[in-house]
Amino acid sequence: MSVLLPLSSVLAVEQPPDLTQNGIQTAFRVLQSEYIRSGDLTFDELNRAALLGLLERLQFGAQIVPRSEETREAGPGGVQADILRPGIGLLRPRAFRQQESAEMERHLAAFVQQGMKHLILDLRVPSLPGDFDVAAAMLGLFVPEGEVLFKTRQMRESGTEVQRSARAPLWTASVLVLVDEETCNVGEAIAAVLRQRKQGMLIGAPTRGAAVRYETIPVDARWSLRFARAEVLMADDSSIFQKGLRPDFPVALDSKEKHALFDAEGRTRPADTITETPRQRFNEAALVAGTNPELDTYIRRSSGGTLPEDLPKAQDRVLQRAVDFLLTTDHLQGAKIDWNRKPPAEPPVPKARPVNP
Secondary structure, three states: OOOOOOHHHHHOOOOOOOOOHHHHHHHHHHHHHHOOOHHHOOHHHHHHHHHHHHHHHHHHHEEEEEHHHHOOOOOOOOEEEEEEEOOEEEEEEOOOOHHHHHHHHHHHHHHHHOOOOEEEEEOOOOOOOOOHHHHHHHHOOOOOOOOEEEEEEEOOOOOOEEEEOOOOOOOOOEEEEEEOOOOOHHHHHHHHHHHHOOOEEEEEOOOOOOOEEEEEEEOOOOEEEEEEEEEEEOOOOOEOOOOOOOOOEEOOOOHHHHHHHOOOOOOOOHHHHOOOOOOOOOOHHHHHHOOOHHHHHHHHHHOOOOOHHHOOOOOOHHHHHHHHHHHHHHHHHHOOOOOOOOOOOOOOOOOOOOOOO
């Protein structure tokens, strides 16, 4: 499949967005007759270039994907749960499948039983586009029964389909939602609803704005066309398609670093990605044990050896900032000042007594 470079990339000239249809046809005719290699501009090549340009213009609204991807399963599913700090729990869906909503419910019930005060919902795991029934099931764990979650509007239909919460909420405490440019369409819908309802704050990087339902249709023996067929609307009929979500607290993390932290098997505990192991030092315990870790470190480094603290450790800065925010909030809320409290009365000054009466 050959790819034609846009003329703007060669000439570095911005193409006019208001070019008329007559202008477009004239440009095609001139190129087919006067271009230095007009023989290369066959009908098939022009159609191919037009399709590639259209897909580039639509961005993620439409894509040509291999037919093998239609049957390809998403990554390992399940929900990764962890306790980051006392009172702070984390849930991280990995594939946004229907069974993960039931797994989230079990973890949330355990968090409630353990008296957790805060929840961090991590929606940054890359995943294939999913179904919005999963978004409705997961949102039902947070939104009161009967409340509007979101709406979907199908192509060529004037009306909208309303999704409502079908159950009583399980989690009613605070929620921090982690998002970035790899948040899938289901995750974006969940984050948008929680934020609009003022039930969650967003931390991370801007999302793509791909909160749409995709449909995939084969176009030949090898390729399929995946395109947006239905759009997700908020309860007030607003849309985030091709707009995305701007986090309340922007925190950048390189995607390669994130992928290294999100290993496929889920062996890395999220709590381990937000802490640093201090270097061992000579202290009273080492003195009693008759050891000197600082001397051992010096000998090992002087002989060319590598120490654990010398190796770079990837850390999840987004998750770190979320935990810092919750700990700071708890501290400030616990430090209440009573502005009406009167200062204690000063004790009376004792009178001086003569030494020799």
